Amino acid sequence: MTAFKVTVPASSANLGPGFDAFGMALGLHDVVEVRATGSGLKVEVFDAGAGGVADVSTDETHLVVRAIRRTCAHLGVEPPGLHLSCFNAIPHARGLGSSAAAVVSGVAAGYALAGREIDASGALQLAAGFEGHADNAAASLFGGLVVAWCDGGEFHAERLTPHASIRPVVAVPSVRSATATTRGLLPATVPHADAAHNAGRAALAVHALTAKPELLLAATEDRLHQHYRAPAYPASTALVSTLRAHGVPATISGAGPTVLALTTAGTLPPEVDVTGFEVLELPVDLTGVQVAAQ
Structure with a gap:
């Protein structure tokens, strides 16, 4: 895929007693429009992440870019030039998984650029590796309610469906x-x-x-x-x-x-x-x- 859109949900982690273990995906979404180009990098940021917010870079240090690069390397493909338009609805530094959402969108974009379907286990290792725990990343990857853990340096998560009345x-x-x-x-x-x-x-x-x-x-x-x-x-x-x-x-x-x-x-x-x-x-x-x- 050379031009595509990635939509990723916010998440809430812990849910009280499940420290670093529970996560829930929420209906607030960041959208990243990705276009492969011949060379170079252009990152545009709109909405919640724009307006001079200090922790939103527009160069190689941008979380989405870093996740794309790492995923492409993992999949053994050469990353192309990129034009990213990031439409951020998830507020930053508020406990709603904005960083995990950015990483997950980059991982998903990397798989798309490689022409590969997202591998659940591989994608989780890549995404959770950025933060050292899988609760937010797993929720943004899989949706619903997740129970996450790490065993011997390998991240795992089980997806559950929350009760419909919640x-x-x-x-x-x-x-x-x-x-x-x-x-x-x-x-x-x-x-x-x-x-x-x-x-x-x-x-x-x-x-x-x-x-x-x-x-x-x-x-x-x-x-x-x-x-x-x-x-x-x-x-x-x-x-x-x-x-x-x-x-x-x-x-x-x-x-x-x-x-x-x-x-x-x-x-x-x-x-x-x-x-x-x-x-x-x-x-x-x-x-x-x-x-x-x-």
Whole structure:
């Protein structure tokens, strides 16, 4: 393929207790239009990633470009000249998997440029290798709900279908956070009781997310990471606490600061103050990354 479009969904990781293990694809999409050229590189960025945002480059360091190059090398093909037009709807540094989406779109583009169908296992190794964990990447690749793990340096993921009644709502603040910074707030060890708590709640979460959503409030309780990261985004932490006090299964989305509410109504309680947040109902994306000829 020499001219095509890659559409990739946002994702929310952790979902409470599933730290670095759970991911869910959401119906907010970045689109990358790719055109193979004779030589050179041109990258255009529009929408959420444009307007002078410091972490969006337009050269060889752009994440999509890096992922294309790495994928082409993996597949043993010489990458062509490229003209990329990136239409970013996923907000950056908000805990909605923007980096993973960029990498996944580049991996998918690399397969398309090589004339190959996406190999699920190979694509996951390439995409997850950029971040060192597979939760966001697997969700953007496969859609739906994923349970991801790493075994001996090899990434794995199982895709599950969330219960049809689950209607995610996100509350996105204007402030940003960096995954590296929030990971730095995590302790080297945690109490055994907290680890045991999360093991039980993670197991319950799989059941709640796929079969019994009425258990989601209990299933999304976490003791491994959210309270340690609370100083990085106090307003988001407060909103999670308020929502949970109103019976809404709310968590920090990924590394934050976006708040994820796993509702069945598609709305938040009207009495909850969401000043400072943009509230969006985002359906679960069930398809994952898509490539279409242009």
